[in-house]
Amino acid sequence: MATCELLSSSSSQYSTMGKFSIQKSPVIDQLPEMVPSHSNVNNNVDDTTVTGKQPSERVKVTEEQRLLWLGAAKEAARMAGKEVRSAFYREKTVTMKSSPADLVTETDQNVEKMVFSFFRRKFPTHRFIGEETTAAGVPVELTDDPTWIIDPIDGTNNFVHSFPFVAVAIALSVNREIEVAVTYNAILDVMYSAARGTGAFRDGKRISVSGATDIKESLIVTTAKSLLTPQKMENTFHNLRSLLEQGRGIRNLGTAALNMCQIAEGAAEVYFEFGIHCWDMASGALIIREAGGVVLDTAGGPFNLMGRCMLAASSMELAQTVASGLRHDHKKPDTEEPVFLRSAKD
Numbered sequence: 001m002a003t004c005e006l007l008s009s010s011s012s013q014y015s016t017m018g019k020f021s022i023q024k025s026p027v028i029d030q031l032p033e034m035v036p037s038h039s040n041v042n043n044n045v046d047d048t049t050v051t052g053k054q055p056s057e058r059v060k061v062t063e064e065q066r067l068l069w070l071g072a073a074k075e076a077a078r079m080a081g082k083e084v085r086s087a088f089y090r091e092k093t094v095t096m097k098s099s100p101a102d103l104v105t106e107t108d109q110n111v112e113k114m115v116f117s118f119f120r121r122k123f124p125t126h127r128f129i130g131e132e133t134t135a136a137g138v139p140v141e142l143t144d145d146p147t148w149i150i151d152p153i154d155g156t157n158n159f160v161h162s163f164p165f166v167a168v169a170i171a172l173s174v175n176r177e178i179e180v181a182v183t184y185n186a187i188l189d190v191m192y193s194a195a196r197g198t199g200a201f202r203d204g205k206r207i208s209v210s211g212a213t214d215i216k217e218s219l220i221v222t223t224a225k226s227l228l229t230p231q232k233m234e235n236t237f238h239n240l241r242s243l244l245e246q247g248r249g250i251r252n253l254g255t256a257a258l259n260m261c262q263i264a265e266g267a268a269e270v271y272f273e274f275g276i277h278c279w280d281m282a283s284g285a286l287i288i289r290e291a292g293g294v295v296l297d298t299a300g301g302p303f304n305l306m307g308r309c310m311l312a313a314s315s316m317e318l319a320q321t322v323a324s325g326l327r328h329d330h331k332k333p334d335t336e337e338p339v340f341l342r343s344a345k346d
């Protein structure tokens with residue numbers, strides 16, 4: 001197991017083993033190449049038909065396109081996963097972002113770059129939103145155009161500690177709907193996937209939520225974040241206490257994307273979290289809905305992909321029970337304009 005030591009109070013960078021060297025943040029160095037591609041080159045089959053601008057002009061997405069995109073997403077996730085696995089037990093160079101619990105490694109940045117390049121080659125007109133690109137200063141912008149939303153390593157803290165729940169999360173939004181999604185546990189080699197309207201799968205086998213409606217029969221997945229303000233700590237303790245009094249227990253894998261897959265495959269019944277971003281939620285939102293689950297905001301209202309919070313459950317009844325008892329922790333949204341995802345039936 002790697003040892004994690006903050007080696008200099010004046011530096012935000014440290015090494016998980018051995019000696020460290022202060023380096024300029026690779027995020028800044030990589031910025032020019034990580035800026036989303038808005039190229040108009042069009043040499044790919046799907047791009048001729050999906051360039052929605054106004055709702056009335058939106059071209060319907062076909063089954064063939066979904067299959068093509070899903071295949072590409074799985075290929076990208078496996079390629080990224082190989083990179084993540086090969087770095088997993090090696091020394092890591094770690095940089096702090098907003099706090100000592102908010103980290104980024106070279107692998108996060110390299111993998112995001114690699115995945116962007118992969119999709120850019122295949123789909124030159126597609127756009128991108130990525131965790132590390134955003135951290136480097138590129139604003140989140142979601143239009144009707146096909147946009148890949150990517151978290152190269154969901155569970156960076158786990159990755160730093162070599163705790164084997166680390167996901168590559170990839171989703172494609174078209175007309176501001178998630179059309180395909182994959183969440184790949186790169187260490188345990190488990191692939192969750194979904195295409196809109198066609199169900200959710202784990203390694204090719206169909207999965208579904210447990211369907212539980214009673215909190216007394218529910219496992220609840222959530223995170224208790226470190227280093228919060230006293231008020232936020234209070235809210236966290238309140239929520240944990242109330243759910244421990246009602247449910248069967250609380251779990252957390254340390255990756256939002258894999259937490260969501262536990263609801264999708266019926267291993268747990270409720271998941272909620274405050275403070276997460278669109279790249280943490282996009283793949284899981286589709287996978288849960290395609291598995292028959294419910295995805296809302298934490299107050300029990302419509303789910304806003306940009307709203308920085310999610311409440312997912314195996315049934316609407318359960319989701320509303322939990323929503324009604326939660327103390328909320330509001331964060332600045334990823335974009336001012338909300339993006340409400342419709343269900344596959346709409």
Ligand code: IPD
Nearest residue numbers: 153154155156223254255256276
């Ligand atoms: C984090 C993980 C974690 C969640 C944090 C996320 P990252 O994503 O999903 O479980 O609690 O809110 O930021 O930074 O490891 O990609």
